[in-house]
Amino acid sequence: MKQQERKGPLAGVRIIDLTSVMMGPYATMILADYGADVVKVESPDGDIVRAIPPMRSPGMGAMFLQGNRNKRSIALDLKHPAGRDALLRLATTADVFVHNVRPAAMARLRLAADDLLARNPRLVYASLHGFGESGPYAGKPAYDDLIQGLTALPALVGQIAGEPRYSPATLADRIVGLNAVHAILAALLYRDRTGEGQAIEIPMFETMAQFVLGDHMSGRSFEPPLGPPGYARLLTAHRRPYRTRDGHVCVLIYNDKHWASFFDALGKGFPEAQDPRFRTLAGRVANYDLVYKWLADLLAARTTAEWLALFEKADIPSGPMHDLDALIDDPHLAAVGLIRTIEQPGDGEVRLVGPAATWSRTPPSIHAPAPRLGEHGAEILREAGFAEAEIEDLRTAGALSAQDRS
Numbered sequence: 001m002k003q004q005e006r007k008g009p010l011a012g013v014r015i016i017d018l019t020s021v022m023m024g025p026y027a028t029m030i031l032a033d034y035g036a037d038v039v040k041v042e043s044p045d046g047d048i049v050r051a052i053p054p055m056r057s058p059g060m061g062a063m064f065l066q067g068n069r070n071k072r073s074i075a076l077d078l079k080h081p082a083g084r085d086a087l088l089r090l091a092t093t094a095d096v097f098v099h100n101v102r103p104a105a106m107a108r109l110r111l112a113a114d115d116l117l118a119r120n121p122r123l124v125y126a127s128l129h130g131f132g133e134s135g136p137y138a139g140k141p142a143y144d145d146l147i148q149g150l151t152a153l154p155a156l157v158g159q160i161a162g163e164p165r166y167s168p169a170t171l172a173d174r175i176v177g178l179n180a181v182h183a184i185l186a187a188l189l190y191r192d193r194t195g196e197g198q199a200i201e202i203p204m205f206e207t208m209a210q211f212v213l214g215d216h217m218s219g220r221s222f223e224p225p226l227g228p229p230g231y232a233r234l235l236t237a238h239r240r241p242y243r244t245r246d247g248h249v250c251v252l253i254y255n256d257k258h259w260a261s262f263f264d265a266l267g268k269g270f271p272e273a274q275d276p277r278f279r280t281l282a283g284r285v286a287n288y289d290l291v292y293k294w295l296a297d298l299l300a301a302r303t304t305a306e307w308l309a310l311f312e313k314a315d316i317p318s319g320p321m322h323d324l325d326a327l328i329d330d331p332h333l334a335a336v337g338l339i340r341t342i343e344q345p346g347d348g349e350v351r352l353v354g355p356a357a358t359w360s361r362t363p364p365s366i367h368a369p370a371p372r373l374g375e376h377g378a379e380i381l382r383e384a385g386f387a388e389a390e391i392e393d394l395r396t397a398g399a400l401s402a403q404d405r406s
Contacts (some may be wrong), residue, residue: 008035
């Protein structure tokens with residue numbers, strides 16, 4: 001899709017995207033949904049996520065389709081001098097350059113922040129990598145599982161469940177990707193106010209440490225400490241989906257008003273209704289294990305439907321426990337149109353999880369399917385002022401992938 005056809009709050013912004021796998025592509029997917037022209041620069045082998053099944057067409061796996069809609073692809077060999085020079089020309093007029101390559105590798109390619117900002121001082125140069133460059137872990141490789149482990153998430157699960165486990169979602173990748181989005185947008189706002197681009201670093205470890213410790217610094221927020229780290233409500237073994245007579249229910253009876261409404265709905269015969277360990281926030285904070293175990297035992301006596309009806313009448317936040325199929329088929333998601341069906345060339349209809357926010361004037365959208373490897377290479381180069389002979393020379397030299405189909 002050509003730039004002039006794009007709509008959304010970021011229409012007119014061009015992003016050179018050297019990211020792969022999940023963290024960076026998730027960030028640039030959001031920016032592309034907002035209307036930015038995201039030029040996905042891939043190696044001749046392509047983003048590794050292309051190969052993760054299921055898929056109908058080679059190189060077009062389901063996870064790649066989900067994370068790379070609205071982007072255009074060019075396949076360049078950046079180790080080839082002509083491929084690197086082509087990328088530099090593309091970056092000269094870009095607004096954002098984003099990568100998740102280790103800094104040492106970018107320095108070897110002479111594609112570090114200083115190299116690009118010297119050519120385009122208005123550029124926002126965003127580096128997404130494992131660890132901040134000023135610490136002893138700088139330059140180490142990192143993936144989602146490693147960062148989860150380093151930021152204590154599996155240990156916290158193990159403290160509750162008896163065995164450490166990673167989250168069954170790419171939690172670190174997506175949280176850091178979201179942080180990259182707002183960092184890039186803030187840098188663009190500064191650039192538009194001052195005319196000055198800059199380099200920004202979004203490290204996974206530090207970003208996730210901030211995320212986890214916001215909940216769990218607890219007593220170690222103070223010097224000297226007032227107690228150990230850890231938010232007790234999140235760490236009780238009884239904080240979980242509650243088993244009912246025929247399934248599970250998810251409910252959070254959180255504040256004093258909720259608890260009063262809950263006991264009113266239950267009716268008489270519950271001495272806990274007058275017990276300050278249940279009725280007051282201070283009492284519950286000191287007795288989370290007791291309170292949540294009592295609730296777990298109580299909820300096992302009725303069906304899920306009975307409890308959901310009671311919670312709804314009492315205006316207490318609650319819902320069923322979905323599995324993945326139930327989530328995908330949830331009637332609320334259908335009504336708001338979160339999951340969109342589009343035509344993917346070569347694959348037929350595919351269902352993509354669209355933007356969640358609604359906008360009154362410049363809504364984000366899914367306006368183009370995920371690209372084939374190198375699909376837009378010639379188109380992108382022409383827009384940057386390359387002559388047809390130059391494009392052909394790049395192909396002949398092997399710097400522009402032969403898989404280009406433009």
